[in-house]
Structure formats: structure tokens, C-alpha cells
Amino acid sequence: MSVRPKKSLGQHFLKDENIARKIVEAISGLQQKTVLEIGPGTGVLTSHLITQSDLDLYAIEVDQEAYEYLLATFPMLGDKLIFKNILKFNLREFFTEPLTIIGNFPYNISSQIFFKVLENRDLVLDVVCMIQKEVADRIKSSHGNKTYGILSVFLQAFYDIEYLFSVGPKVFNPPPKVNSAVIHLKRNQRKELGCDEDLFFKVVKLGFNQRRKTLRNSLKSILLNLPTDNEIFGKRPEQLSVEDFIYLTNLIDNRRNNK
Numbered sequence: 001m002s003v004r005p006k007k008s009l010g011q012h013f014l015k016d017e018n019i020a021r022k023i024v025e026a027i028s029g030l031q032q033k034t035v036l037e038i039g040p041g042t043g044v045l046t047s048h049l050i051t052q053s054d055l056d057l058y059a060i061e062v063d064q065e066a067y068e069y070l071l072a073t074f075p076m077l078g079d080k081l082i083f084k085n086i087l088k089f090n091l092r093e094f095f096t097e098p099l100t101i102i103g104n105f106p107y108n109i110s111s112q113i114f115f116k117v118l119e120n121r122d123l124v125l126d127v128v129c130m131i132q133k134e135v136a137d138r139i140k141s142s143h144g145n146k147t148y149g150i151l152s153v154f155l156q157a158f159y160d161i162e163y164l165f166s167v168g169p170k171v172f173n174p175p176p177k178v179n180s181a182v183i184h185l186k187r188n189q190r191k192e193l194g195c196d197e198d199l200f201f202k203v204v205k206l207g208f209n210q211r212r213k214t215l216r217n218s219l220k221s222i223l224l225n226l227p228t229d230n231e232i233f234g235k236r237p238e239q240l241s242v243e244d245f246i247y248l249t250n251l252i253d254n255r256r257n258n259k
Contacts, residue, residue, distance in 0.1 A: 003042050003066045005174055010108035011063070013041045014130070016171035017048075019182075024048040026128045026164055026184055027100055034058070034095065038086050038103035038113065038129075041066050043073055045104060050074060058094075060086050087112055091120045100126040107132045107176065114139075114151060117185070121158045127185040133166060136181035143241045150208045154201070157193065157242045159185040195249040203249050207237035215240075215248070226255045 005011040014020060023045060027035065037059040040046045049057050060082040061067045067083045074081065082089070087109060091099075101124055105113055110131045117124050140161045141147040155161060162184040169175035193200055202222065210218040216233040232240070232248055240248065 003063070003069045005041075006063065009063055010106035011039075011041060012104075012107070012172040012174060012176045014044045014104050014171060015042075015173050017044065019130075019167060019171050020045045020048050022165065023102065023104075023128060023130065023182055024052065026182070027102060027126065028052075030100055030126055032098040032100055032125055034097050034099040036060060036091075036095070036099055036101050038101060039106055040070055041104070043070050045102070046070065046074060046077075049102070050076070058082065060084055060089060062086070087116060091116075091123060095123060098123060098125045100124075100128065102128045104130040107135075107178075110135055111151060114155060118154055118158065121187065125187040127159075128164075128182065129185075130167060130180050130182045132176075133179040133181040136163060136183045139183065143238060143244070146238065148238045149211070150204055153204050153208075153240075153242055153245055155185060158188060158190055160188050161185055193246055193249075195246045196253050199253055200245060200249040203252065204237070204245055207240075207245075211237050219252075222252065226252065 003013070005013055033054055034056045035049065035058065037046060037049060037057065040059045040061055041063070046059060049055060057077070058080045059070065059077060061070060062085045064083070067081070070077070070081055082094075101117065117127055135151075138147045138149055139151050139155055140163050141152050164182040164184055167180040167182065169177070169179065203219065206222065207215055207218050214234050214236055216223070216228045218237070230251060232244065232251070
């Protein structure tokens with residue numbers, strides 16, 4: 001039985017055992033032992049994870065063909081092999097203890113998976129994943145760089161990002177037209193942002209949606225007639241660190257309340 005990679009699901013199956021081994025090694029020293037693999041596909045990564053006797057391994061797969069193949073290949077997973085779409089899956093219904101997420105993420109939904117991680121940041125303490133190199137660079141990027149954006153700010157607010165290694169196209173079936181990278185997101189010590197969280201997310205999104213404009217102009221829809229005399233409003237979003245965005249959110253919030 002074989003699994004055909006499906007373009008509609010953005011599938012590029014990892015076929016290199018050494019890369020799989022290196023990815024699994026990246027979670028070997030982590031404290032939490034509950035692991036969820038996203039999109040195991042043909043099970044190359046799964047075969048290395050399942051040999052780690054100290055791990056409590058779960059896997060989630062949306063492709064029926066891959067699910068049936070994995071069920072036949074790894075019968076020991078049993079009901080820990082979940083046939084669902086990760087984006088529609090309620091992690092909290094299944095997991096009560098902190099967990100690690102691992103996987104070769106489908107490129108077409110990697111950003112959505114990260115937003116899912118952010119929603120469950122009190123539960124997901126570590127993420128080790130292979131994604132498009134361009135996205136990895138963006139996530140890791142610091143303020144002041146052109147690659148710095150929405151995902152950079154949101155993820156860096158709650159996770160420390162480590163770029164582990166780059167991966168060429170030849171280790172996949174079919175080979176993607178881009179390079180890949182493996183990164184490690186480790187939950188930082190921040191429990192609260194120290195500002196109105198909804199407003200923070202809104203400010204960051206609005207700012208980067210018109211990233212060439214100064215924040216005075218890109219945030220017009222929420223600033224309305226608030227004073228914009230502070231020098232921060234004259235900056236562009238990529239010039240602001242996470243702490244700067246928190247400061248800006250509080251500044252806007254205070255001026256709204258004192259209006």
C-alpha cells in the first residue's frame with residue numbers, strides 16, 4: 001500500500017531518514033513527553049518517534065489514504081492516530097497536559113497552524129517543525145528587517161524561536177520548488193502581554209497590512225481622532241519590537257479611555 005502525495009493538501013512527503021532523525025533529536029531533551037505529530041503522511045517521522053519509549057505519541061492526519069496506511073503500518077498507535085483536520089481540531093478536548101507539537105507542516109497551511117498554536121499557547125510548550133525556509137526566516141526575523149511581520153511579532157511575543165537547520169528540496173516526494181527549514185518554538189516566560197490582547201493583535205495586523213505607511217496612517221481606523229503626537233506614530237511597523245507594540249497598544253488604549 002502506498003500513499004500518493006496530493007497537491008490539494010500541499011503534501012511533500014519527507015523521505016530522508018537522517019533528516020527525520022535530526023528532527024526527533026530536537027525534542028529529546030524536552031520535559032513534557034506528550035507529543036502530537038501533525039500530518040505524518042507516510043510515517044517517516046512517525047517511525048522514529050514511535051521508537052522513543054518515553055514519549056506518549058499522538059498523530060493527526062486529514063488524508064484518508066495516509067490515515068489508512070498509517071493505521072496499517074503503526075497499529076500500536078490505535079486511537080492515538082486521529083483522523084481530523086488540525087485546523088478544526090479542538091486540542092483542549094483531547095489534551096489536558098502540556099504537549100509538544102512536531103511535524104513536517106503542509107506549506108499551504110503552516111501560518112494557520114501557528115495561529116492555532118498561539119490560541120493554545122498555555123498548552124503547547126514546544127513546536128519543532130519543518131516549514132518553508134522563507135516562512136522560517138520571517139518568524140525568526142527581528143524588528144528592523146524587511147522580513148519581519150505579523151507572524152514574527154505574534155510568535156516572538158510568546159515563544160523563543162530557534163532556527164535549527166535548512167533542508168533542500170531533494171529529501172521530499174515530490175520535491176517542492178522552495179527550500180525548507182526546521183525551527184524550534186519554545187514557550188517563553190510571558191504569561192500576560194500587559195495590554196489589551198485583542199487590541200494588540202488588531203494593532204499589529206492593521207500596521208503590517210499597510211506596512212509602507214507610518215502607523216499614524218495605517219492605524220487610522222482605530223485611532224479616529226486620538227492625538228498622535230508621540231514619535232512612535234511616525235514609525236513603520238517593522239521598526240517596532242514586541243515591547244514597542246505592547247507600549248503602542250497601551251498608549252492607544254489609555255488615550256481612548258481618557259478621551
